[in-house]
Amino acid sequence: MNQDAAASNSDAAAGVAPSGALRPTAPAGERTPDATNATLIAREDLTDTLSIVRVRPDSGRVPTFVPGQFVRLGVPRGAHPELGPGGRVRLIRRAYSIASSPLEADFLEFFVVRIDEGALTPRLWEIEPPGRLWMDEQAKGEFRIELAPPGQNLIMVSTGTGIAPFVSMLRTFRGQGRWRRFVLINGVRYACDLGYRAELEAVARADANIRYVPIASREPKGGRWTGLRGRVQNALEDATLERVAGLRLDPADCHVFLCGNPEMIVAVQALLEARGFVTDDRDRPGNIHFERYW
Numbered sequence: 001m002n003q004d005a006a007a008s009n010s011d012a013a014a015g016v017a018p019s020g021a022l023r024p025t026a027p028a029g030e031r032t033p034d035a036t037n038a039t040l041i042a043r044e045d046l047t048d049t050l051s052i053v054r055v056r057p058d059s060g061r062v063p064t065f066v067p068g069q070f071v072r073l074g075v076p077r078g079a080h081p082e083l084g085p086g087g088r089v090r091l092i093r094r095a096y097s098i099a100s101s102p103l104e105a106d107f108l109e110f111f112v113v114r115i116d117e118g119a120l121t122p123r124l125w126e127i128e129p130p131g132r133l134w135m136d137e138q139a140k141g142e143f144r145i146e147l148a149p150p151g152q153n154l155i156m157v158s159t160g161t162g163i164a165p166f167v168s169m170l171r172t173f174r175g176q177g178r179w180r181r182f183v184l185i186n187g188v189r190y191a192c193d194l195g196y197r198a199e200l201e202a203v204a205r206a207d208a209n210i211r212y213v214p215i216a217s218r219e220p221k222g223g224r225w226t227g228l229r230g231r232v233q234n235a236l237e238d239a240t241l242e243r244v245a246g247l248r249l250d251p252a253d254c255h256v257f258l259c260g261n262p263e264m265i266v267a268v269q270a271l272l273e274a275r276g277f278v279t280d281d282r283d284r285p286g287n288i289h290f291e292r293y294w
Ligand SMILES: Cc1cc2nc3c(=O)[nH]c(=O)nc-3n(C[C@H](O)[C@H](O)[C@H](O)COP(=O)(O)OP(=O)(O)OC[C@H]3O[C@@H](n4cnc5c(N)ncnc54)[C@H](O)[C@@H]3O)c2cc1C
Pocket: 005, 006, 008, 009, 070, 094, 095, 096, 097, 098, 110, 111, 112, 113, 114, 115, 117, 118, 119, 120, 121, 122, 160, 161, 162, 164, 291, 292, 293, 294
């Protein structure tokens, strides 16, 4: 994980100093006294706890970003805005990978799971579109496709909402010869938790070099789920990967990107390092790249 991401989920920071009456939206370049600077313009609910949301900044232009980066979303703390140091409105802020492509300039899209005991997400679920919130004006993060040279097999491994950065990469780079194979593995508890499933199935049907590999860990045996079962590690077994993606886990021509649950990242990293892969870090380039969500 990069330094930006490590620092991204602290609540310490604050918004803008209040100055005047509350208003629902602000002109470009300004922020409202309650520190909001963006509108949640749409929300598509997959389940009670999983949604795809779209956010439009008041400035009218989304921050410049590359696929794989994140911004923070935030809401004022408390029912009534609380003031912190310097008289600024205190915010609860959390990082979210951008799922939309930079080719879409009007809004940013995010895939978010509600954590009932969490500080921010229950508050996000209270916002009905069009509702107000705060969004970073700059994107951050080093988790990007440029970490792998062109022409490699890219194996993208995600749990839950960790699929978001890979959706942005696919939406942006497909059809450009950026990779040999792009294999997108998404491990979820239940099939209903599979975000972007129809879009990804359609993309994979249209392009033989893109493989979408959903895997469910808690679907009941004998039920309707006919796909892979277990955790993402099962999809990385030789025979399974060969069958579903037509390739082998070979450090000579594969880069693996991991995103989501940190325990998954540790487990898959160990599995890959035993196969000769090297974790990429500041001092040593490698072919394992990761983004931890907590
Ligand atoms: C770089 C980065 C990008 C992120 N991108 C996304 C994203 O695209 N979508 C998203 O939903 N979350 C994402 N997260 C997590 C997000 O920042 C919040 O932590 C999460 O939304 C919960 O916020 P909260 O305040 O409600 O609970 P918190 O107090 O922040 O989290 C409570 C607990 O919930 C669990 N948890 C947190 N996030 C997730 C998750 N995504 N899936 C499963 N369990 C989780 C962990 O056990 C965590 O300790 C990202 C985190 C980082 C660092």
